Every structure is written in structure tokens, then in C-alpha cells.
Amino acid sequence: MMVVRIFASVALAASFLVLSACGGGSGDNSVPVFTPQPTAEPSPTPEPAATPAPTPTPEPTAEPTPEPTPEITVTSLSELADFPIGVAVAAGGAGNSIITSTGRQAIVSAHFDQVTAENIMKPAYMHPAESTYSYGQADELVNYAAANGLAVHGHTLVWHSQIASWMTNYSGTPAQWQTMMESHITNIVGHFADDDVVVSWDVVNEAISDSNGALRESVWYENLGEDYLAMAYTAARAADDDALLFYNDYNLSGNGTKLTGALAMVQNLLDDDVPIDGIGFQMHVSSGWPTNSDIRGAFQRVVDMGLRVKITELDVTVNDNENLTELTLEAEIAQAARYQQIVEAYRDVVPAHLRGGVSVWGITDGDSWLPNFKGRDEWGLLFNDNFSPKQALQGVADGLSSP
Numbered sequence: 001m002m003v004v005r006i007f008a009s010v011a012l013a014a015s016f017l018v019l020s021a022c023g024g025g026s027g028d029n030s031v032p033v034f035t036p037q038p039t040a041e042p043s044p045t046p047e048p049a050a051t052p053a054p055t056p057t058p059e060p061t062a063e064p065t066p067e068p069t070p071e072i073t074v075t076s077l078s079e080l081a082d083f084p085i086g087v088a089v090a091a092g093g094a095g096n097s098i099i100t101s102t103g104r105q106a107i108v109s110a111h112f113d114q115v116t117a118e119n120i121m122k123p124a125y126m127h128p129a130e131s132t133y134s135y136g137q138a139d140e141l142v143n144y145a146a147a148n149g150l151a152v153h154g155h156t157l158v159w160h161s162q163i164a165s166w167m168t169n170y171s172g173t174p175a176q177w178q179t180m181m182e183s184h185i186t187n188i189v190g191h192f193a194d195d196d197v198v199v200s201w202d203v204v205n206e207a208i209s210d211s212n213g214a215l216r217e218s219v220w221y222e223n224l225g226e227d228y229l230a231m232a233y234t235a236a237r238a239a240d241d242d243a244l245l246f247y248n249d250y251n252l253s254g255n256g257t258k259l260t261g262a263l264a265m266v267q268n269l270l271d272d273d274v275p276i277d278g279i280g281f282q283m284h285v286s287s288g289w290p291t292n293s294d295i296r297g298a299f300q301r302v303v304d305m306g307l308r309v310k311i312t313e314l315d316v317t318v319n320d321n322e323n324l325t326e327l328t329l330e331a332e333i334a335q336a337a338r339y340q341q342i343v344e345a346y347r348d349v350v351p352a353h354l355r356g357g358v359s360v361w362g363i364t365d366g367d368s369w370l371p372n373f374k375g376r377d378e379w380g381l382l383f384n385d386n387f388s389p390k391q392a393l394q395g396v397a398d399g400l401s402s403p
């Protein structure tokens, strides 16, 4: 209003000047009489008639409503399961060792009743030189497990990888190779046999080649032929007559040539009365591979042989297309569904007396071997780096609780 008023006064003054000038220049000698006009308040500029507000056009929904993050309600996986629920742990001097990491200890005690040493019970660690067995780190882990009510799944005795160079380069006759391998197994299995904490072993790991299902040409095969398998299981059973003995491998759940080769190998051994209690499915899988029906079919074939099924190293990759730089909610939910599907397949297909258990291969995504192994970002496990639970944890719980 102030602006309007000032403008009006200026306009009035201007018209006065115009009038004066006119009067002054008329040539008429009479004194111009100027009767000042009463300063009238300018009539208020009428407010524009309020136009009726247009009916608002609804804004087009630009972004889809973000999916709400489903709540994670699980408090204990192992309480939901009637079979062992395990996890691979770092131990020894590792920064993420279960012996020193209180965050990891809390997770393990809440959710798991079995642990596998991710590395420290492999041949290179426990048998670093021909006449040296090194049990310090493994004993520390086994003692930790015993004190915390956890069983230990022993991993692993006979493998082509993570064996000490003395073993790879061992030179001897077949009989010496046999003695060397049998002593290795007898000593290690015997060391843990009386504790009732180490309840099972992956006696032989990854003996089948990827391409054709035939025996992998490992140092064991090259030096002992296929007999090394029977020797290994026989020695393990002799050293501990109540530990469960597994054959463990990856890519078996694809239900293809590799599983066919592994089961033929195991059936031959069973036919010769070699003690094998079950098949360890590592199950380093992805959100999309293998298909659910292949996983079920693979479990079924092992069940049909009367053998136990143990999922030994479960993790689920989400970044196979290498387009994620962070774990999106969408990928996390797909991963959770995958975990749920696998646990449901396990419960549906494997009867209770053949369930060797389900173990995941690490605690947090930061602990996982996957980024290194795949050479890309991955988030394959059940917990975030800050120990918070992921949707995948709920997926496993849902798989354990579905009817």
C-alpha cells in the first residue's frame, strides 16, 4: 500500500507541474489561478476478483513409491532349525578372528551352533612341514567352540590347494605317498578325535574336475591314482570312528556332469565299503544360478543314495553383471529370496535324518572371500560390515520357519 501511495503523490505533483507550465505559457496575462485539487486518496486499486482456484491436476507420479525396507525380526537362526546351522570363521591372528572380535562373537552365539575354520584347519596351516604339525590356532578355535557350545566341522584334509609346498613337491614311491597321506590324516583327525567338538570332516575336497566329471589331476591322483580316495576315508574313520566323513565340492548343485561324476566316484567307494557319510555341497551360488529345480534334483540324487546332504560353504553373489557399486535394496531382497529358496529346498528334499546342516561361508560381507575371488564388489553373506543383519538373514529364517 505504501508503494501505491508514494506513486500516487508523485503522479499528482507531476500533473501540477504540467498544469502550471500550460498556464504559464498561455500568453494570457491574467494571473493564473490555480486551485489546488484536494489531494484525494487514490481510490484503492480494486483487488482483482479472486479467480476460483483451478482444480489441481494431480502431479504425475514421477518416482515409483520406494519399496519399504522389510523388517528383519529374526533373533536366532539355530533355534529355528533342527539341524546344525554353521558359519565359517577366521581365527588365529586374523584381524577378524572369532577369538578376538566381540561383534562376531555376538553374532555367532546368537545364530549359529557350528563353526568351520575358514582357513586355519587346512593342510598348509596344520601340517606346514613333513615332520611338523602346528595345532596352536586350531586348538584355540576348538577350545573357543567348546566353551561356547559350538560344534566344529573340520575343513579339510586332502585337497590340491592350500597345502604346504613340501607336500606338493613330495617325492616318493606310491607306497611312500600313501604313508605320507595316511599319516597326515591319522595325525590330524586323531588330534581332535576325543574332544567331541570336531564332529565331522571334509576328508577330500574338490576331487572332481569341472569339465567332464572325471577325477581332477591333483598331486594325490597323480601319485596314488584313484585309490587315494579309499585310503583317505579309511584312514579318517580309523582315526575317529564317530566323526561324520564328507566328500566336499563346488558346482554340485548345478545337477550336471560334475555331480554325476562325484556321485559315481562316491558310489564306487561305497560299493567297496569305504566309509563316506555324506556329500558336502559348497554352494557358492548366485541369485540366479543354479535353478531351484536343479538344486532340488541334486539334493534328491544324494538322498536317493542314502547319504547325508550338508551345505558347507553357502554364499550368494548378487553382482554377476558387475553393475552394482553398492548393495541395492532390490538386490538384497532378491538375495534374501534366494537364501530362503535354498533352505526350503533343503528342508523339503532332505529328510531329517540325512540333514548334515547348513553353513554359510563367513559372517559379514567384509569377511567374505567373494570380492577377492570374483575380482569385483560382492555382498554374499547374511550380515553387513557393521554387524547389522541383512535381508538375507531373514531369508534364511523364513526358509527355516516355512511350513
Ligand code: XIL
Pocket (backbone or CB within 6 Å): 118, 119, 205, 250, 282, 313, 369
Ligand atoms: C577360501 C577362503 O575363504 C579364503 O580365505 C582363502 O584365501 C581361499 O580359500 N572352497 C573351499 C574353501 O573349500 O576352503 C575356500 O575357502 C573357498 C572355496
